[in-house]
Amino acid sequence: MTLAPSLDLNLDFDAENPVEVRRAIREGRFTGFTNHVARRFVQGNLVAVPESHADAFELYCRSNPQALPLLGRSEPGSRAIPALAADLDIARDTGGYMVFRDGELVDTPRDASPMWRDDLVAFVLGCSFSFESILQSHGVHLRHLAEGNVSAMYQTNHMTTPVGPFAGQLVVSMRALSPTDAIKATLLSARYPQFHGAPVSLGLPQDLGIADLADSYGGHGLTELRPNELPVFWACGATGQNAVRNAKLPLCITHYKAHMVVTDVPLPKD
Amino acid sequence: MTLAPSLDLNLDFDAENPVEVRRAIREGRFTGFTNHVARRFVQGNLVAVPESHADAFELYCRSNPQALPLLGRSEPGSRAIPALAADLDIARDTGGYMVFRDGELVDTPRDASPMWRDDLVAFVLGCSFSFESILQSHGVHLRHLAEGNVSAMYQTNHMTTPVGPFAGQLVVSMRALSPTDAIKATLLSARYPQFHGAPVSLGLPQDLGIADLADSYGGHGLTELRPNELPVFWACGATGQNAVRNAKLPLCITHYKAHMVVTDVPLPKD
Secondary structure: OOOOOOOOOOOOOOOOOHHHHHHHHHOOOOOOOHHHOOOOEEEEEEEEEEHHHHHHHHHHHHHOOOOOOEEEEOOOOOOOOOOOOOOOOOOOOOOOEEEEEOOEEEEOOOOOHHHOOOOEEEEEEEOHHHHHHHHHHOOOOOHHHHOOOOEEEEEEEEEOOOEOOEOOEEEEEEEEEOHHHHHHHHHHHOOOHHHOOOOOEEOOHHHHOOOOOOOOHHHOOEOOOOOOOEEEEEEOOOHHHHHHHHHOOOOEEEEOOOOOEEEEEEOOOO | OOOOOOOOOOOOOOOOOHHHHHHHHHOOOOOOOHHHOOOOEEEEEEEEEEHHHHHHHHHHHHHOOOOOOEEEEOOOOOOOOOOOOOOOOOOOOOOOEEEEEOOEEEEOOOOOHHHOOOOEEEEEEEOHHHHHHHHHHOOOOOHHHHOOOOEEEEEEEEEOOOEOOEOOEEEEEEEEEOHHHHHHHHHHHOOOHHHOOOOOEEOOHHHHOOOOOOOOHHHOOEOOOOOOOEEEEEEOOOHHHHHHHHHOOOOEEEEOOOOOEEEEEEOOOO
8 A cells, every 4th residue: 555645625523533534444435645534533543463473562561651552452363442542443444454464464354353373462652743733733834734744754763661572663753843842742732642742853864863854754744844943852662663573573553654543542732 | 469279278167157257258158159058948149229229220230130040138237138048248248349439440358347337228139159058969061160169251242221320231151061951951041040050052153242261251160061961051140239339439349359248148948
C-alpha cells in the first residue's frame, strides 16, 4: 500500500467521531492518514507480538516510556481492548498493517485478520497525533498538517534500553516550528507523557546522528525547513517497530505508518 | 568601572552567605560578579526612579512581567526593602551602579549613596542568576559560568508594552546549551516566572533581530557557540535600563551589569 494524504473532500461520515471513523476504515470507505480525523480522541501505535514475548515487550515499553508509552494491552488472541473502544477490532480498524516474519516485512495488508493468530497480544502505545491536536488547539502552527502531510521520522544514533530480544535505535518524529512555537510546544507536550512528553532534541539534527533531514525514515513527511523554522524532535512509537524487527520474532504485526488505532478515549482537557 | 570575573581564590568571607556577601561588597572587599556568590539566594536587578514616576514604572513592570518580574519596591527615599533583606542598603550593596541623568549615563560608581535622593523609589526585579543556580542544581551545564563569565545580553527588535514614558526594546540574555540542556532548561525555567520564566526564543538569533551573536550588549559575555550548542534567549531585567534611559528621567540609578542586589530570600526548593 502507498501513503496518501487524507484530506478527502467528500467523506461520507463524521470524521470527528471515532466510532464512525473506525467503521469507515473497516468498511474500506476511509483509507487516509488518521492524523486528520477524530482529532479530539487519543490515537495509538499498534504492536502485536506472540504471547511468549508479550511480557518482555511490555517491559521494553516500560523501560523506554518516552518512545513507547503504554496505553493498552489485549488478552492473548483477543482483538478487543475494551478500555480503548467498545467495538474495537484491532486486526481491522487501523486500515493499514505491516506484517513481519523473522524480522522481515512480508506484507502490508489493509486487513490483518487473515493472519491474526490466537496467541497474539496487541499493545497500543501513545502517539504524537494526540499531542499534535493539543498543540494546534493552543495555537502552535503545524505546517505539515496544513500541507496535508505527516511529520517526518528519523532513525537516530540513540540506543533504547534493551530488554530480552528487544533493542535498537530510537526513532523520532520531527516538526518544523518557529522558535516561539518550539518553546510553546516543548512546554505543552511535556505535560503529556502518555503521548511522548517533551521533545528529545531540537535545532541540531546532528545531535541525534541525523546527517540530512531530507533522508527521512520511509521517505515520508515534511523535511524542508524554512529560514525561520527549527526542527523539533520527539520520541516516536515507531521505535517499537524497530525493536520487533530486530527481535526477529516469528510473527509480529504493527500498524502501517500514519494509520493509527483510533480510540474512544477523549484527549485530556486543560 | 570595568567588569572582572569574580572567581577570586582568596575570599575572606563565606561567599554562600548573603549577609556576608553584602557586607564584603559594602566594605569593598568583594567587587566581582554576583553570579558566583550566594547562589542559593534570590538576586535581583535594581532600578530606582523618582517618586513622580514610580507608579508608572511599576505598571510598566507589571505590563512586561517576563522581562521585569517585580520582587520588591521601597518606600520613597528609603534605601531598605525589609522583605528582601533586613540589613539591605540598596544604595551601597550591589557594589556597582549606573547613574542616568536625562537619559544619559553620567557615572558608574561603586557606591550610589552620595547621589541618592529622598524622592527615589527603588525597584528590585527578578534576575536570571536565580534560575541559573536552579538549572545548575539540575545538571544543566552553563559553560559561561564554568569559564568565569556572564551570559551575553542582546538588544532585540521586540518592543515592550509601553506605559507612560517607559518604552523600548526587549533585552535578552543568552546561554549556549546543548539541545538536551536547552529542553531541560526550558522546562525548568518555565516554573519560575519570578526569574523570567521560559525562554523567549532559541536557535535562530535572527528571530529576535540579532544579526551577530558576537555583537553583545555592552560587549560582555560568552558569545561563541560550539557546534553542539544552541543559543537560548531569556527576557532580561536590563530591559528596565533601556526603558528608563528612553524615559529621560532627570535621575535614575540602576545596578551595574552582573552586580546584582543579593537578597536573603532563599531560592525555591523543588
